[in-house]
Amino acid sequence: xxxxxxxxxxxxxxxxxxxxxxxxxxxxxxxxxxxxxxxxxxxxxxxxxxxxxxxxxxxxxxxxxxxxxxxxxxxxxxxxxxxxxxxxxxxxxxxxxxxxxxxxxxxxxxxxxxxxxxxxxxxxxxxxxxxxxxxxxxxxxxxxxxxxxxxxxxxxxxxxxxxxxxxxxxxxxxxxxxxxxxxxxxxxxxxxxxxxxx
Amino acid sequence: xxxxxxxxxxxxxxxxxxxxxxxxxxxxxxxxxxxxxxxxxxxxxxxxxxxxxxxxxxxxxxxxxxxxxxxxxxxxxxxxxxxxxxxxxxxxxxxxxxxxxxxxxxxxxxxxxxxxxxxxxxxxxxxxxxxxxxxxxxxxxxxxxxxxxxxxxxxxxxxxxxxxxxxxxxxxxxxxxxxxxxxxxxxxxxxxxxxxxxxxxxxxxxxxxxxxxxxxxxxxxxxxxxxxxxxxxxxxxxxxxxxxxxxxxxxxxxxxxxxxxxxxxxxxxxxxxxxxxxxxxxxxxxxxxxxxxxxxxxxxxxxxxxxxxxxxxxxxxxxxxxxxxxxxxxxxxxxxxxxxxxxxxxxxxxxxxxxxxxxxxxxxxxxxxxxxxxxxxxxxxxxxxxxxxxxxxxxxxxxxxxxxxxxxxxxxxxxxxxxxxxxxxxxxxxxxxxxxxxxxxxxxxxxxxxxxxxxxxxxxxxxxxxxxxxxxxxxx
Numbered sequence: 001x002x003x004x005x006x007x008x009x010x011x012x013x014x015x016x017x018x019x020x021x022x023x024x025x026x027x028x029x030x031x032x033x034x035x036x037x038x039x040x041x042x043x044x045x046x047x048x049x050x051x052x053x054x055x056x057x058x059x060x061x062x063x064x065x066x067x068x069x070x071x072x073x074x075x076x077x078x079x080x081x082x083x084x085x086x087x088x089x090x091x092x093x094x095x096x097x098x099x100x101x102x103x104x105x106x107x108x109x110x111x112x113x114x115x116x117x118x119x120x121x122x123x124x125x126x127x128x129x130x131x132x133x134x135x136x137x138x139x140x141x142x143x144x145x146x147x148x149x150x151x152x153x154x155x156x157x158x159x160x161x162x163x164x165x166x167x168x169x170x171x172x173x174x175x176x177x178x179x180x181x182x183x184x185x186x187x188x189x190x191x192x193x194x195x196x197x198x
Numbered sequence: 199x200x201x202x203x204x205x206x207x208x209x210x211x212x213x214x215x216x217x218x219x220x221x222x223x224x225x226x227x228x229x230x231x232x233x234x235x236x237x238x239x240x241x242x243x244x245x246x247x248x249x250x251x252x253x254x255x256x257x258x259x260x261x262x263x264x265x266x267x268x269x270x271x272x273x274x275x276x277x278x279x280x281x282x283x284x285x286x287x288x289x290x291x292x293x294x295x296x297x298x299x300x301x302x303x304x305x306x307x308x309x310x311x312x313x314x315x316x317x318x319x320x321x322x323x324x325x326x327x328x329x330x331x332x333x334x335x336x337x338x339x340x341x342x343x344x345x346x347x348x349x350x351x352x353x354x355x356x357x358x359x360x361x362x363x364x365x366x367x368x369x370x371x372x373x374x375x376x377x378x379x380x381x382x383x384x385x386x387x388x389x390x391x392x393x394x395x396x397x398x399x400x401x402x403x404x405x406x407x408x409x410x411x412x413x414x415x416x417x418x419x420x421x422x423x424x425x426x427x428x429x430x431x432x433x434x435x436x437x438x439x440x441x442x443x444x445x446x447x448x449x450x451x452x453x454x455x456x457x458x459x460x461x462x463x464x465x466x467x468x469x470x471x472x473x474x475x476x477x478x479x480x481x482x483x484x485x486x487x488x489x490x491x492x493x494x495x496x497x498x499x500x501x502x503x504x505x506x507x508x509x510x511x512x513x514x515x516x517x518x519x520x521x522x523x524x525x526x527x528x529x530x531x532x533x534x535x536x537x538x539x540x541x542x543x544x545x546x547x548x549x550x551x552x553x554x555x556x557x558x559x560x561x562x563x564x565x566x567x568x569x570x571x572x573x574x575x576x577x578x579x580x581x582x583x584x585x586x587x588x589x590x591x592x593x594x595x596x597x598x599x600x601x602x603x604x605x606x607x608x609x610x611x612x613x614x615x616x617x618x619x620x621x622x623x624x625x626x627x628x629x630x631x632x633x634x635x636x637x638x639x640x641x642x643x644x645x646x647x648x649x650x651x652x653x654x655x656x657x658x659x660x661x662x663x664x665x666x667x668x669x670x671x672x673x674x
Contacts, residue, residue, distance in 0.1 A: 139201045143264035147331040154312045158342030161305040
């Protein structure tokens with residue numbers, strides 16, 4: 001257990017540190033990168049809980065795809081940090097109250113009766129939770145799985161219908177016309193007398 | 199490995215609606231703008247067939263399938279029929295409005311049908327997971343529909359507010375669900391009800407609070423109502439019509455599924471929270487509505503107050519209370535369809551008839567539609583013999599029967615306050631000089647349907663027994 005505990009505390013500390021950096025650093029690009037780090041630390045903690053499939057999906061989907069897209073957006077937008085930070089002090093008291101309430105509640109729940117949280121199941125090395133997930137996903141949770149698919153379809157439709165614009169007067173290249181162009185459509189020979197030297 | 203095959207026949211309406219919407223999506227892609235009404239007709243056709251499937255699929259008994267995540271009972275059948283009806287009316291009313299504003303696109307109908315699918319899933323949900331997914335499907339479609347009018351700043355702002363607050367509400371709901379799952383170890387509502395009896399009360403109560411906060415956001419109950427007026431006002435009227443009508447039925451179903459099917463054992467705990475929500479909603483909704491000059495905003499606050507009444511019926515915790523609440527939900531949807539429909543009727547190309555002043559002297563311009571509006575406003579105010587009166591009466595009776603006389607009195611006091619702003623519209627229509635003498639212009643189908651809509655409010659108000667019997671039968 002010793003090694004596992006070291007890993008747990010190491011990556012939990014990393015998770016908390018990087019998560020707090022996400023909201024405190026000034027540079028949004030750095031914040032996004034810290035979010036990547038916190039996802040990664042979180043994935044390691046999940047691995048310790050034997051949720052291998054979820055851990056790998058977290059790295060592949062969130063770190064690999066979502067956060068990279070996010071970084072692109074952050075880099076392309078011109079975000080004015082000073083304006084974003086303007087309300088920080090005025091919202092701080094409310095934020096602290098909410099955070100304290102949440103923390104207090106979590107502590108109360110966890111410390112109240114810990115027995116509910118100690119019954120985690122351990123499996124042998126040959127147990128594949130990918131297969132187990134797949135098995136329930138396509139049988140017990142078939143209905144929910146289908147609905148989730150429909151939600152994704154709606155997301156696609158919504159995104160396209162909100163962003164697709166056909167503007168008739170935008171300027172763009174017409175390659176077939178460019179290739180078919182003849183010399184005399186572009187170059188005009190002008191005959192003129194050479195200037196005489198005086 | 200044994201797999202129990204789910205009974206797909208029970209979910210036939212959902213399967214049909216999903217299939218048809220996908221077909222519609224493809225067909226719409228190949229249509230020219232002048233043939234777009236085909237999408238519209240097919241959408242109406244889908245609703246009619248779904249209604250037939252639901253009617254014939256009603257076996258009269260409670261059946262659960264898809265490994266406990268889908269339930270078909272008489273309540274779900276009635277509510278689904280109500281949803282089809284509401285969406286049908288919305289589609290017809292919206293047609294001219296959308297065409298005049300260059301919004302007559304397939305997306306409105308496709309997103310509308312997907313949203314309706316979400317409502318159907320919520321109505322038939324029997325596990326926390328399907329309930330949540332149905333809600334997300336509905337919300338996502340609604341966010342997109344609000345933002346459909348891309349060039350309008352108001353619509354974009356409304357969509358943004360709706361999206362952010364909706365996301366927070368979903369987060370709350372999920373947080374609560376995860377706590378309840380933590381205590382009971384199951385997602386299915388009937389098993390939750392069984393295990394809640396012996397579960398940790400503190401944790402369950404925490405989960406319950408989060409669930410109720412999330413649901414109050416979605417319902418638009420005070421103090422989680424901030425988005426309602428802005429979204430109703432900012433969205434295109436056709437979309438406001440959609441948001442203001444059918445989703446209320448689904449929200450009622452969500453409350454019943456979670457609180458009654460899942461946590462009836464915690465009734466004494468959720469009753470207190472619901473009392474606060476109901477009293478605040480009735481107070482804020484009715485009082486703030488008086489100050490509004492825009493009819494859409496006024497109807498938004500009136501929605502908030504009606505939600506308060508809807509909650510009153512549920513918090514009694516009795517079967518007859520739930521059926522009174524269901525009657526209220528269906529009655530409210532019918533009135534809201536008419537109310538927002540009148541705004542569309544008064545609007546024309548380049549003009550929104552959504553200000554109170556636009557209703558000035560409507561009697562002189564068209565006495566028939568002024569009379570229709572009069573019926574709708576009287577009904578919303580709760581004047582007998584219109585439908586709204588019976589709905590309020592049924593709910594208040596149940597509250598009194600549950601030994602909460604003071605609550606019934608509070609409800610009556612606030613609805614009397616509410617009468618003021620409904621009757622102000624009647625006064626504007628009949629006793630004020632019109633701003634313009636222009637005749638109303640709209641198509642025949644809209645005229646027929648809105649007249650039928652208002653006359654239904656009157657007709658069911660005169661003979662409320664049949665609808666009442668249906669609602670009572672749903673909870674027995």
